Amino acid sequence: xxxxxxxxxxxxxxxxxxxxxxxxxxxxxxxxxxxxxxxxxxxxxxxxxxxxxxxxxxxxxxxxxxxxxxxxxxxxxxxxxxxxxxxxxxxxxxxxxxxxxxxxxxxxxxxxxxxxxxxxxxxxxxxxxxxxxxxxxxxxxxxxxxxxxxxxxxxxxxxxxxxxxxxxxxxxxxxxxxxxxxxxxxxxxxxxxxxxxxxxxxxxxxxxxxxxxxxxxxxxxxxxxxxxxxxxxxxxxxxxxxx
Amino acid sequence: xxxxxxxxxxxxxxxxxxxxxxxxxxxxxxxxxxxxxxxxxxxxxxxxxxxxxxxxxxxxxxxxxxxxxxxxxxxxxxxxxxxxxxxxxxxxxxxxxxxxxxxxxxxxxxxxxxxxxxxxxxxxxxxxxxxxxxxxxxxxxxxxxxxxxxxxxxxxxxxxxxxxxxxxxxxxxxxxxxxxxxxxxxxxxxxxxxxxxxxxxxxxxxxxxxxxxxxxxxxxxxxxxxxxxxxxxxxxxxxxxxxxxxxxxxxxxxxxxxxxxxxxxxxxxxxxxxxxxxxxxxxxxxxxxxxxxxxxxxxxxxxxxxxxxxxxxxxxxxx
Amino acid sequence: xxxxxxxxxxxxxxxxxxxxxxxxxxxxxxxxxxxxxxxxxxxxxxxxxxxxxxxxxxxxxxxxxxxxxxxxxxxxxxxxxxxxxxxxxxxxxxxxxxxxxxxxxxxxxxxxxxxxxxxxxxxxxxxxxxxxxxxxxxxxxxxxxxxxxxxxxxxxxxxxxxxxxxxxxxxxxxxxxxxxxxxxxxxxxxxxxxxxxxxxxxxxxxxxxxxxxxxxxxxxxxxxxxxxxxxxxxxxxxxxxxxxxxxxxxxxxxxxxxxxxxxxxxxxxxxxxxxxxxxxxxxxxxxxxxxxxx
Numbered sequence: 001x002x003x004x005x006x007x008x009x010x011x012x013x014x015x016x017x018x019x020x021x022x023x024x025x026x027x028x029x030x031x032x033x034x035x036x037x038x039x040x041x042x043x044x045x046x047x048x049x050x051x052x053x054x055x056x057x058x059x060x061x062x063x064x065x066x067x068x069x070x071x072x073x074x075x076x077x078x079x080x081x082x083x084x085x086x087x088x089x090x091x092x093x094x095x096x097x098x099x100x101x102x103x104x105x106x107x108x109x110x111x112x113x114x115x116x117x118x119x120x121x122x123x124x125x126x127x128x129x130x131x132x133x134x135x136x137x138x139x140x141x142x143x144x145x146x147x148x149x150x151x152x153x154x155x156x157x158x159x160x161x162x163x164x165x166x167x168x169x170x171x172x173x174x175x176x177x178x179x180x181x182x183x184x185x186x187x188x189x190x191x192x193x194x195x196x197x198x199x200x201x202x203x204x205x206x207x208x209x210x211x212x213x214x215x216x217x218x219x220x221x222x223x224x225x226x227x228x229x230x231x232x233x234x235x236x237x238x239x240x241x242x243x
Numbered sequence: 244x245x246x247x248x249x250x251x252x253x254x255x256x257x258x259x260x261x262x263x264x265x266x267x268x269x270x271x272x273x274x275x276x277x278x279x280x281x282x283x284x285x286x287x288x289x290x291x292x293x294x295x296x297x298x299x300x301x302x303x304x305x306x307x308x309x310x311x312x313x314x315x316x317x318x319x320x321x322x323x324x325x326x327x328x329x330x331x332x333x334x335x336x337x338x339x340x341x342x343x344x345x346x347x348x349x350x351x352x353x354x355x356x357x358x359x360x361x362x363x364x365x366x367x368x369x370x371x372x373x374x375x376x377x378x379x380x381x382x383x384x385x386x387x388x389x390x391x392x393x394x395x396x397x398x399x400x401x402x403x404x405x406x407x408x409x410x411x412x413x414x415x416x417x418x419x420x421x422x423x424x425x426x427x428x429x430x431x432x433x434x435x436x437x438x439x440x441x442x443x444x445x446x447x448x449x450x451x452x453x454x455x456x457x458x459x460x461x462x463x464x465x466x467x468x469x470x471x472x473x474x475x476x477x478x479x480x481x482x483x484x485x486x487x488x489x490x491x492x493x494x495x496x497x498x499x500x501x502x503x504x505x506x507x508x509x510x511x512x513x514x515x516x517x518x519x520x521x522x523x524x525x526x527x528x529x530x531x532x533x534x535x536x537x538x539x540x541x542x543x544x545x546x547x548x549x550x551x552x553x554x555x556x557x558x559x560x561x562x
Numbered sequence: 563x564x565x566x567x568x569x570x571x572x573x574x575x576x577x578x579x580x581x582x583x584x585x586x587x588x589x590x591x592x593x594x595x596x597x598x599x600x601x602x603x604x605x606x607x608x609x610x611x612x613x614x615x616x617x618x619x620x621x622x623x624x625x626x627x628x629x630x631x632x633x634x635x636x637x638x639x640x641x642x643x644x645x646x647x648x649x650x651x652x653x654x655x656x657x658x659x660x661x662x663x664x665x666x667x668x669x670x671x672x673x674x675x676x677x678x679x680x681x682x683x684x685x686x687x688x689x690x691x692x693x694x695x696x697x698x699x700x701x702x703x704x705x706x707x708x709x710x711x712x713x714x715x716x717x718x719x720x721x722x723x724x725x726x727x728x729x730x731x732x733x734x735x736x737x738x739x740x741x742x743x744x745x746x747x748x749x750x751x752x753x754x755x756x757x758x759x760x761x762x763x764x765x766x767x768x769x770x771x772x773x774x775x776x777x778x779x780x781x782x783x784x785x786x787x788x789x790x791x792x793x794x795x796x797x798x799x800x801x802x803x804x805x806x807x808x809x810x811x812x813x814x815x816x817x818x819x820x821x822x823x824x825x826x827x828x829x830x831x832x833x834x835x836x837x838x839x840x841x842x843x844x845x846x847x848x849x850x851x852x853x854x855x856x
């Protein structure tokens with residue numbers, strides 16, 4: 001089941017994570033290749049979000065290895081990981097509500113070594129993808145609608161020029177029109193060569209957007225397949241995700 | 244360990260400590276005798292504040308108000324009437340009760356740092372009143388008064404000596420300890436501890452959390468006032484310095500040093516603090532700023548030994 | 563309307579000016595306190611001592627150089643460095659623990675700093691010389707220009723701080739960290755460093771107010787407590803972590819105290835602000851100077 005580590009951008013090997021005394025991740029192993037979109041499916045509470053948080057360094061795994069381009073990164077503080085090229089879009093979006101749209105973007109943009117020209121280029125790019133953010137650049141983030149906040153959260157992560165974006169349930173609670181817009185953006189990022197680890201409940205969208213999927217249950221990976229080989233009515237999907 | 248064995252162990256330990264403290268006047272030189280009496284009094288203050296810090300999860304920075312009002316209450320009784328021990332105790336406790344009811348009513352609506360700041364502000368209000376109301380309180384100079392006789396009204400009485408004062412303090416402090424211990428183990432104490440662990444949940448179960456907190460602050464205030472009365476009896480004066488917030492701060496230090504939520508720990512903390520202060524004064528001279536090293540020790544304990552000395556000793560013994 | 567004639571209007575005007583002057587100093591102290599609370603949930607009990615140490619540094623530099631402005635700059639820098647050191651050694655290890663432990667730790671610090679000042683400088687109050695002399699006539703008083711300068715300087719420092727928060731790259735870092743520490747980290751903001759810097763800035767602002775206050779009344783080792791209590795009140799009344807509210811509350815409370823001291827002694831006038839605090843906590847615990855939460 002495990003792919004050769006050399007080919008992968010991010011590798012997670014036998015990851016164990018605890019919240020206090022409760023054991024959440026029981027040895028998660030997964031890989032994301034360069035520029036690859038990988039889905040991570042599973043019911044609520046199986047540890048999908050915890051997997052992303054463990055990669056991002058927001059919770060400290062007790063055991064296991066995480067590597068970025070073959071470099072071990074477990075234990076590094078999140079701000080270093082962000083600078084190394086991991087973007088994070090959390091489940092509840094967590095945009096800075098009192099900061100304007102522009103200031104939200106600047107949290108990722110004001111890094112050492114980014115020229116003014118490059119900053120402008122990056123901003124122009126996201127404003128082209130998300131015109132609404134351009135229109136509301138001086139508005140407080142908290143005044144945006146849920147879908148707009150989701151776009152802002154993704155746009156903000158893009159400011160880091162990441163190699164990979166950890167995307168946690170981006171379509172949760174969004175209108176269908178917004179869902180297809182998110183789907184489009186995943187496609188655009190993929191074309192640009194940004195890898196994505198996509199945690200989702202929306203199975204059809206995930207199968208469509210990703211190249212491979214992992215299915216989690218009870219804190220471990222139970223199934224791994226190419227997205228093309230699965231469809232929504234597949235017995236595997238029914239077993240692990242059906243209601 | 245079974246409950247029964249635990250209980251035997253506790254009572255035999257208690258008896259040994261009591262016996263040691265009882266005979267100490269025959270063994271210790273007068274200075275250390277007086278020192279030990281004082282440790283017991285400060286220990287009572289620290290214990291009273293532990294009921295809030297350790298058992299209810301509320302840090303009070305206002306215990307000086309209760310302590311001070313106990314002192315001034317006793318002073319009032321001793322100056323207005325023929326000096327009587329019973330009246331001094333009664334007035335001191337009433338003073339502390341009135342103040343703590345007032346503080347409790349207002350401050351318990353607030354949590355965490357807000358509670359800490361409000362209690363501090365209240366104690367400063369009483370400090371300012373006592374400091375500036377010179378006609379009644381003697382202002383900055385405080386009040387001097389005679390010491391009452393030890394005895395039971397109408398039956399027997401004799402003047403206090405250093406030894407009998409020590410025994411009297413010992414009996415009051417030990418009694419208070421047993422009462423506080425009983426309170427913390429009672430259903431009431433359990434509710435307090437559940438407030439400490441999770442206040443919203445305790446409220447959700449249906450306990451009137453505010454009423455419990457008010458009771459806790461009032462009880463704590465009463466015992467702090469009792470400590471104030473004892474201190475007044477020992478020193479025969481009341482002064483605004485004892486209403487000042489530094490006293491509250493010291494009570495908190497005693498707790499953190501000794502170990503919060505243990506009742507005995509705070510007494511141990513008071514003893515350690517006062518002993519260190521005495522030793523530092525003897526080594527480096529009277530004017531040595533002892534609070535500098537003690538402040539560092541205090542911070543180190545917060546960071547590295549959050550269980551305090553007693554918790555640390557326990558863990559070390561269990562190893 | 564005969565009672566209007568009974569009001570000593572000249573004294574009211576004088577107290578209004580006095581209230582605004584002390585209000586601006588208080589606002590400067592409270593801004594630092596509320597910044598520190600907002601960003602790291604630390605109620606800095608030692609804030610008054612940083613104010614006091616700033617004043618003493620001002621005394622020392624002024625005594626050797628005779629230059630008030632040099633004293634101001636050096637005191638701010640030294641106390642800011644001290645603040646950074648305090649944050650790293652004492653508060654950083656307490657990250658993630660009960661916020662009450664930080665009150666206890668900073669209380670310990672305040673004892674250390676206060677007793678250090680007593681030991682180093684003695685109990686006799688010191689004074690810093692005024693940077694400008696001269697006064698103008700305010701009714702029967704010769705009101706020193708220096709007091710007006712204090713208010714203007716305090717307002718200037720607060721204004722500069724506000725601009726820094728609003729437009730500076732690091733200002734955005736501070737605001738982002740204040741709102742969501744975890745997400746700020748995930749966006750590559752070095753949060754531990756931002757915490758240290760914020761504490762240093764708060765300490766520096768306290769030191770600046772100490773130096774500005776120095777020429778008004780004597781500098782002594784216990785001056786910190788009065789001011790930290792007032793600053794606590796201001797921060798709570800203004801809404802914890804709310805800069806604009808703290809400034810409004812500082813002026814409001816200083817004016818109240820100034821007016822109260824027309825009737826009672828200044829020592830008793832502080833009770834007025836205590837009472838304001840208690841009523842605020844009881845009836846509007848989110849602060850008087852914040853919009854009603856929706």
